Amino acid sequence: MSSPIIVFDLDGTLVDTAPDLLESLNHSLGAGGVPHTDATGFRSFVGHGGRVMIERAFAASRTPLPVAEHDRLFALFIDHYGENIPGKSLPYPGVLDALDRFTDAGFLMAVCTNKTEGFSRKLLEALDMTRYFAAICGQDTFAFRKPDPRHLTETIAMAGGDRDRAVMVGDSQTDIDTAKAAGIPVVAVDFGYTDRHVREFEPSKIISHFDELTVALADKLIAAAN
Numbered sequence: 265m266s267s268p269i270i271v272f273d274l275d276g277t278l279v280d281t282a283p284d285l286l287e288s289l290n291h292s293l294g295a296g297g298v299p300h301t302d303a304t305g306f307r308s309f310v311g312h313g314g315r316v317m318i319e320r321a322f323a324a325s326r327t328p329l330p331v332a333e334h335d336r337l338f339a340l341f342i343d344h345y346g347e348n349i350p351g352k353s354l355p356y357p358g359v360l361d362a363l364d365r366f367t368d369a370g371f372l373m374a375v376c377t378n379k380t381e382g383f384s385r386k387l388l389e390a391l392d393m394t395r396y397f398a399a400i401c402g403q404d405t406f407a408f409r410k411p412d413p414r415h416l417t418e419t420i421a422m423a424g425g426d427r428d429r430a431v432m433v434g435d436s437q438t439d440i441d442t443a444k445a446a447g448i449p450v451v452a453v454d455f456g457y458t459d460r461h462v463r464e465f466e467p468s469k470i471i472s473h474f475d476e477l478t479v480a481l482a483d484k485l486i487a488a489a490n
């Protein structure tokens with residue numbers, strides 16, 4: 265039997281990237297003549313990668329966004345964000361202890377994110393976290409991405425895990441919908457990036473700190489799913 269696996273979302277779950285994403289978003293919006301957004305606006309734009317973030321910010325300010333302009337601003341966003349990694353981004357409190365705990369308990373771990381794979385690897389490397397993960401899969405790793413459940417199930421397969429003994433941990437509706445569609449239990453953190461409280465999306469469990477993400481909880485969720 266292959267190992268149990270715990271799959272993490274990245275932005276807003278493992279790492280607090282909001283200050284840097286917001287700065288790069290505003291750099292790009294400024295170049296497009298759209299007002300800067302704040303932490304509240306950011307929460308409703310994030311979750312589907314940088315392109316969608318720009319698109320949503322334009323829609324919110326009722327400004328048309330022709331494709332060529334979208335491409336230009338996305339390139340500015342990407343360059344700015346990529347150059348500044350890791351910037352101010354840091355793992356949330358208790359993340360590293362939790363990753364050590366699950367390593368010691370024999371779990372595999374993986375990242376399934378709508379960030380690009382390249383930026384995800386660069387960020388995790390800069391924070392010395394790459395070593396924990398058997399797979400790091402971004403929005404461009406496969407031909408599909410969250411909320412398509414195959415992004416999650418293929419991440420599990422790539423990590424060598426067992427989808428019948430898997431748990432997803434995320435911060436957004438995208439993560440919860442993805443896990444549910446894959447038939448995998450999902451723990452939602454309540455401190456990430458979502459404009460609506462995660463309870464509305466009915467995850468299997470909500471936590472407010474990584475100390476609550478125990479091996480016993482993961483075992484319990486896996487047992488209940490089978």
Ligand SMILES: O=C(O)COP(=O)(O)O
Nearest residue numbers: 274275311312313377378
């Ligand atoms: O970058 C985004 O928009 C979302 O990234 P996440 O899937 O790691 O939360």
Ligand SMILES: [Mg+2]
Nearest residue numbers: 273275276435
């Ligand atoms: Mg997230």
